[in-house]
Amino acid sequence: MTAEAPLLDETRLPRLEAWIADKAGADRVTVVDEGRLSGGAISLNLAVTLEIEGGAFAGRHEAVLRTGSASGVSASLGKAEEGMVLRAAFAAGARAPEPLFISDPAAGDDALLGAPFYIMRRALGVAAGRKVVKAEQPQRELAREMGRQLGLIHSIKPGTAGLDFLPMPEPSPGLQCERDYREWMGRFAGTDPVLAYGLRWLTLYAPPAGEVVLCHRDYRTGNYMVDQGRLTAIIDWEFAGWSDPMEDLAWFCAASWRFGQAGREAGGLSDRADFYSGYEETAGRRVDQEAVAYWETAAYLRWAAVAIQQGMRHTSGTEPSIELALTGRMLPEIEQDLLRHLDSLDGRTLFGRTA
Amino acid sequence: MINDEPDARGLVSIALQTFRDSVLPAIPAERRFEALMIANALSIAERELAAKPEAALEAQIPQLCSDIDAGTYDAPERQADLRKVLWELTRARLAISNPRLLDPVPPGAA
Secondary structure, three states, X not given: OOOOOOOOOOOHHHHHHHHHHHHHOOOEEEEEEEEEOOOOOOOEEEEEEEEEEOOOOOEEEEEEEEEOOOOOOOXXXXXXXXXHHHHHHHHOOOOOOOEEEEOOHHHOHHHHOOOOEEEEEOOOOEOOHHHHHOOOOOOHHHHHHHHHHHHHHOOOOOOOOOOOOOOOOOOOHHHHHHHHHHHHHOOHXXXXXXXXXXXXXXXXXXXXXXXXXXXXXOOOOOOEEEEOOEEEEEOOOOOOEEEOOHHHHHHHHOHHHOOOOOOOOEOOOEOHHHHHHHHHHHHOOXXXXXXXXXXXXXXXXXXXXXXXXXXXXXHOOOOOOHHXXXXXXXXXXXXXXXXXXXXXXXOOEEOXXXX | OOOOOOOHHHHHHHHHHHHHHHHHHHOOHHHHHHHHHHHHXXXXXXXXXXXXXXXXXXXXXXXXXXXXXXXXXXXXXXXXXXXXXXXXXXXXXXXXXXXXXXXXXXOOOO
């Protein structure tokens, strides 16, 4: 993917318009390309306006076309699959951007733009972490709303139509994650003793297999949009998968995503209590603090594994980038957060075992 | 080998200083994020070139990793001892990658 070549050139644009017209049962579709949107180290997001004449979608729609080839980060879904996850989340009542049209690889749609893609409604607001957390007083209502939204997402269970492609964790979410992170880390798991210890810890204290739900798996400040203090959209669904619901709560509260508001443990917004109480309103289950403590350890290891992979995309030569290179050098700060967290658990009992 | 001066550390150091003092202020706003990343990368390189790696310690790391994998440190009190060593290693790396994040008082020293 080169920066200078437009995604929607004179060959692709009319083909895309015809494809949308077919999907929408429309007489005529015009796609206006409004340029790339920032954000996303992995995906390409294009602001587009769809002018649709006739059919169920008749009208003008401000939208985002999201595409991108498979990334170097192992866990990420293809764009068509991500679109299906978005569809399930939207149907569950969560504030996910409404997906309008999703490419179907089985129908050969990928050839249209050279990679799977989908088109969703565009949301207003900012996502940048530093801007979202900037507030004199704790943002209690926003924290509670983020909890409520997560509860809605977690109402999606295995067996939901359209999501059969998501693998089930075996033998339990904790042990599956330990195996995945070890694999993503590659040689680093054997040369970095902090990572080796963290992985060992995940095996020792893993919760027994329990209820599994759809987890967003990147549910954190920076990945939702806010307009005038209110949530407008939850974005970046490419890491979604079946897991222990407490995984998402721990990820949201991890020290890595507070953007300078270290004392506001729920994503730099407010206290955990606000986030947890919002969650319990909609989730129909209590927050399990032992499990959250376990999954916070997992959060640092997951972030470490992703940072390693981002760094390797640069170091391997496939995608030279100063941003990716510097992400690779974030490992010591992620590990410092991990060690702080494990020190804080010293002497506590987790799932029958003393830490 | 003939030693050319300034060495790599000296070159990176003066490049960073010049970049910060003379170039960065003239960078337009839309390129500022990249410019700050360049300054950050150079400052990490400068600190790494100035650091003295402890060869004896480095040599023990693979063995330490295998011992951790094998369960040698599983007992809670052994984990606590292990974490002290891991803190030292991590703080030494953080002193290179992002020294602003170092706590002034190391954990356990209070």
